[in-house]
Amino acid sequence: MTDALFFYAFAVLVLGGAVFTVTRRSAVHSAISLIVSLVGVAGLYLLQQAEFLFAVQIVLYVGGIMVLFLFVIMLVNLDQAAKQRQFNRQWAIALLCVAAVGTEIAYFVRKGTSAFQVARPPAPVGVNAGGNTEQIATVLFSQYLLPFEIASLLLLVAVVGSVVMAKKRI
Amino acid sequence: MAPITLTHYLALSAALLLIGTIGVLTRRNIVIILMSIELILNAVNINLIAFSHYWHNVNGQIFAIFVITDAVAEAAVGLGILIALFRNKETVLADEVDLLKW
Numbered sequence: 124m125t126d127a128l129f130f131y132a133f134a135v136l137v138l139g140g141a142v143f144t145v146t147r148r149s150a151v152h153s154a155i156s157l158i159v160s161l162v163g164v165a166g167l168y169l170l171q172q173a174e175f176l177f178a179v180q181i182v183l184y185v186g187g188i189m190v191l192f193l194f195v196i197m198l199v200n201l202d203q204a205a206k207q208r209q210f211n212r213q214w215a216i217a218l219l220c221v222a223a224v225g226t227e228i229a230y231f232v233r234k235g236t237s238a239f240q241v242a243r244p245p246a247p248v249g250v251n252a253g254g255n256t257e258q259i260a261t262v263l264f265s266q267y268l269l270p271f272e273i274a275s276l277l278l279l280v281a282v283v284g285s286v287v288m289a290k291k292r293i
Numbered sequence: 294m295a296p297i298t299l300t301h302y303l304a305l306s307a308a309l310l311l312i313g314t315i316g317v318l319t320r321r322n323i324v325i326i327l328m329s330i331e332l333i334l335n336a337v338n339i340n341l342i343a344f345s346h347y348w349h350n351v352n353g354q355i356f357a358i359f360v361i362t363d364a365v366a367e368a369a370v371g372l373g374i375l376i377a378l379f380r381n382k383e384t385v386l387a388d389e390v391d392l393l394k395w
Contacts (some may be wrong), residue, residue, distance in 0.1 A: 134305050137345050138309065142312060143334065144316065144328055144329070144330075145313075145316035153324075157331065158366070161331075164350070167339055171345075171346035173345065173354050174348060179361060183361060184331075195376065196324060197376065203384075208321065210319045210321065211320070211388050213319075224311065224314070225307070229304075232307065235339045236300045255351075259351055259358070262352065262355055263355055270359060274362045277363070278362065281370050283374065284346065284369075285370050285373030287355060287373075
């Protein structure tokens with residue numbers, strides 16, 4: 124009951140923020156709405172006992188990526204863009220395609236629900252022994268060690284790449 | 294009130310994905326296109342976490358961490374490209390960058 128209440132509250136935050144992000148004229152308003160949406164997603168993580176990802180979502184997305192976005196909005200002059208047309212000429216075709224994909228997804232989710240119900244494994248006993256963060260650490264640093272290192276390399280490449288892109292002359 | 298099932302999360306994630314796709318396909322402002330990409334990646338993460346919780350398996354959360362890493366890298370490089378583009382062409386509108394069109 125409480126779960127359902129919180130789920131719907133967070134769902135409203137997520138979808139409302141997303142809609143405002145896509146439709147607002149001013150980029151700053153979009154960024155603020157995106158923060159609301161991301162906080163809603165973080166709440167959904169917490170609702171599903173993914174506490175570590177809840178913290179990561181707040182710290183990294185809301186604290187990191189959104190600050191990056193706001194800095195770029197500050198650096199780039201968006202006044203000119205805000206006065207012009209906000210949607211491109213293909214918007215009708217785009218909406219049509221999205222509606223088609225949405226119908227497909229809705230159909231498959233409806234058909235697939237029973238399959239999920241049958242295949243669900245029973246809850247193992249003592250699953251939360253050690254807590255969520257410890258579980259993630261154990262799996263991440265044993266089973267997924269190589270992808271973890273590759274991700275660090277990806278971040279290094281991204282740092283160097285963004286500096287090269289944004290700098291006037293190297 | 295009906296209990297929340299996996300289907301609720303799948304529906305929410307699908308809706309978020311579609312809103313993000315609409316943003317990417319219809320907006321002209323590149324900053325907002327990048328924000329819509331973040332929305333899409335978050336929809337993926339909701340799915341991963343929902344299945345991780347459902348199967349009592351922590352691997353989905355690991356995948357979500359990798360998706361977040363990719364989102365950070367994508368945002369950093371994308372915004373760097375945007376700054377370089379604005380310096381050279383004085384525009385942030387996606388359909389005004391049409392050098393490769395004919």
